[in-house]
Amino acid sequence: MDGWLGVLIMIGLGIGFAGVMVGLSLLLGPKNPTPEKLAPYECGMAAVGDARERHSVKFYLVAMIFLLFDIEVAFLYPWALALRDLGWPGFVQIVTFFLILLVGYVYVWRKGVLDWGPVSSRVRSQRPKAA
Amino acid sequence: MFNSAFDAIVPLLCVTLAALASMSAEAFRGKGERMPIGGLGIVGLAGAAVSCVLLWNRNTSSFGVIVADNFGLFVTMTLIIVGLLTIMFSSQVLDLHDLPRGEYYTLVLFAIAGMIMMATANDLLVLFIALEIMSLAVYVLTGIRRDDQRSSEAAFKYFLLGAFSSAFFLYGIAFTYGVTGSTRLDRVGTFLAAQSMADNPLLLVALGLLLVGFAFKISAVPFHMWTPDAYEGAPAIVTGFMSTGVKAAAFAAFARVFLSAFEPFSADWAPVVWVIAAATMILGTVVGVAQSNLKRMLAYSSIAHGGYLLVGLVAANQVGKAAILFYLLAYAVTNLAAFGVIAMLGARDRANDELRDYAGLWQSHPALAALMTVCLLSLGGIPPTVGFIGKWYIFSAAVGSGYYGLAIIGVLTSVISVFFYLRVVVMMYMAERDGAPALPRVGAVGMTALAIAIFAIFYLGILPTAVLDLAAASISTIF
Numbered sequence: 028m029d030g031w032l033g034v035l036i037m038i039g040l041g042i043g044f045a046g047v048m049v050g051l052s053l054l055l056g057p058k059n060p061t062p063e064k065l066a067p068y069e070c071g072m073a074a075v076g077d078a079r080e081r082h083s084v085k086f087y088l089v090a091m092i093f094l095l096f097d098i099e100v101a102f103l104y105p106w107a108l109a110l111r112d113l114g115w116p117g118f119v120q121i122v123t124f125f126l127i128l129l130v131g132y133v134y135v136w137r138k139g140v141l142d143w144g145p146v147s148s149r150v151r152s153q154r155p156k157a158a
Numbered sequence: 159m160f161n162s163a164f165d166a167i168v169p170l171l172c173v174t175l176a177a178l179a180s181m182s183a184e185a186f187r188g189k190g191e192r193m194p195i196g197g198l199g200i201v202g203l204a205g206a207a208v209s210c211v212l213l214w215n216r217n218t219s220s221f222g223v224i225v226a227d228n229f230g231l232f233v234t235m236t237l238i239i240v241g242l243l244t245i246m247f248s249s250q251v252l253d254l255h256d257l258p259r260g261e262y263y264t265l266v267l268f269a270i271a272g273m274i275m276m277a278t279a280n281d282l283l284v285l286f287i288a289l290e291i292m293s294l295a296v297y298v299l300t301g302i303r304r305d306d307q308r309s310s311e312a313a314f315k316y317f318l319l320g321a322f323s324s325a326f327f328l329y330g331i332a333f334t335y336g337v338t339g340s341t342r343l344d345r346v347g348t349f350l351a352a353q354s355m356a357d358n359p360l361l362l363v364a365l366g367l368l369l370v371g372f373a374f375k376i377s378a379v380p381f382h383m384w385t386p387d388a389y390e391g392a393p394a395i396v397t398g399f400m401s402t403g404v405k406a407a408a409f410a411a412f413a414r415v416f417l418s419a420f421e422p423f424s425a426d427w428a429p430v431v432w433v434i435a436a437a438t439m440i441l442g443t444v445v446g447v448a449q450s451n452l453k454r455m456l457a458y459s460s461i462a463h464g465g466y467l468l469v470g471l472v473a474a475n476q477v478g479k480a481a482i483l484f485y486l487l488a489y490a491v492t493n494l495a496a497f498g499v500i501a502m503l504g505a506r507d508r509a510n511d512e513l514r515d516y517a518g519l520w521q522s523h524p525a526l527a528a529l530m531t532v533c534l535l536s537l538g539g540i541p542p543t544v545g546f547i548g549k550w551y552i553f554s555a556a557v558g559s560g561y562y563g564l565a566i567i568g569v570l571t572s573v574i575s576v577f578f579y580l581r582v583v584v585m586m587y588m589a590e591r592d593g594a595p596a597l598p599r600v601g602a603v604g605m606t607a608l609a610i611a612i613f614a615i616f617y618l619g620i621l622p623t624a625v626l627d628l629a630a631a632s633i634s635t636i637f
Contacts, residue, residue, distance in 0.1 A: 127178065130178045130182055133182065133185050134182070134185040136185075137186065
């Protein structure tokens with residue numbers, strides 16, 4: 028436990044310093060609240076509307092698809108580092124993995140999820156009827 | 159067949175490829191074009207079935223984490239049967255409700271791939287991945303009727319509780335790894351055989367968390383809360399699929415983990431599972447009596463059947479382990495057929511799943527009423543159906559291991575459960591149809607699937623020896 032004493036002192040000093048500073052400014056600082064000061068800080072602009080509004084479902088779809096293909100890339104790095112050790116079997120495995128994800132990509136593409144902006148007639152014709 | 163490290167995953171590959179094929183087919187399907195996507199699924203499942211037969215008795219293993227021992231293959235075959243029947247029942251249902259065909263079949267096939275992986279996994283982490291593959295597909299299937307509020311609500315509840323239980327399960331895996339230094343079931347088993355619970359209190363935590371995770375998936379009391387809502391809200395055919403497939407896969411994994419890796423500690427977990435089994439049987443049956451919705455009633459009946467399966471797990475003698483496998487098959491065929499009937503009687507604007515909707519079914523659909531009666535009698539465990547044989551072996555296993563209390567509770571709850579199964583039969587044959595709208599006709603494919611299921615119910619009920627021998631041969635490989 029001896030070696031950790033310094034860390035404990037450091038944590039104590041950090042919390043104490045922050046507490047003293049915030050406490051002092053609370054006690055000694057002048058208080059002159061105005062509506063502008065109490066409003067949430069948003070880059071210096073006046074806040075417009077509520078933050079909780081409805082977003083297009085497209086954002087969620089894109090976020091989800093991004094996540095999937097991002098993880099695909101995350102697999103790529105360790106494979107690239109171990110490329111020489113894994114050899115051809117490793118190459119075949121990663122290609123198989125990519126092919127499976129490619130099928131998903133083709134599906135997403137054909138279903139029109141990647142079409143951003145006004146819906147073209149071609150895409151609309153392929154969408155399943157709103158179920 | 160060729161000998162390689164990939165042998166054991168061939169059934170899994172067949173189903174996965176079929177799922178990918180149906181996804182691509184859906185992607186390139188033109189507007190209004192009809193494609194035999196369900197046929198792709200049947201081909202894939204048939205391929206998986208053939209590879210199961212070829213792998214039988216060979217006890218192969220791929221990369222040490224997927225093992226195609228006879229136990230896993232028996233469950234895989236059960237899951238393939240579940241998949242085939244589901245696809246055959248679905249065709250008509252999908253047309254009726256205008257559900258997205260390609261997505262539906264893809265999700266069903268991915269779910270089955272996850273289930274097969276779960277039944278054959280020999281590593282706790284692979285088991286977890288399999289659980290997630292299966293669960294994610296089933297969550298979406300539950301909510302596939304997006305215009306139906308109950309379906310969406312069911313999917314949401316199922317998803318939240320399922321995600322929660324997955325976390326418990328993963329935590330259990332972490333503790334197991336912390337104590338034993340491995341996630342491989344065989345290594346965990348070897349390590350544990352030389353230990354005692356007193357040395358490792360952490361093992362108790364691991365055991366408890368894993369138990370909670372499994373209990374959620376097999377909807378054992380007190381982790382059954384999601385079951386009635388999810389089963390009632392989901393489309394009937396999906397309910398049939400998840401009440402049989404998910405349960406079979408989860409039970410296979412449960413049995414593999416607790417009867418092989420954690421076998422040395424059976425004296426510690428058996429009393430807990432004893433209590434869970436008794437509570438599950440009693441609650442499922444007693445609450446089931448009070449239901450007026452057929453799907454909800456079958457949901458409680460499914461809870462009760464989970465309890466009977468747990469009795470086999472507690473008994474854990476040779477008869478009990480074989481009985482679990484046989485009962486899983488019996489329950490899968492019977493319950494899926496019952497839900498198939500409900501699904502195919504559903505109309506576009508109303509589900510027709512209330513008990514009174516079945517009044518006088520005998521007059522309008524004589525064949526269907528007879529088939530439904532057979533299913534219900536089998537669920538109730540009345541000879542000469544397969545339900546009777548299954549229960550007989552489970553309870554005789556319990557008596558053989560000296561668990562007289564459990565056997566008595568099991569028999570009593572079975573008797574009570576016959577009440578609510580027979581209530582449907584009485585409704586179908588003795589009540590008059592009073593002004594309710596007419597029920598739809600059932601198509602040829604659906605009738606064929608029903609006929610196959612009914613044949614299986616009687617065949618396994620009258621001549622069970624061959625399959626029972628297979629089940630007995632299956633357990634000798636791992637336990």
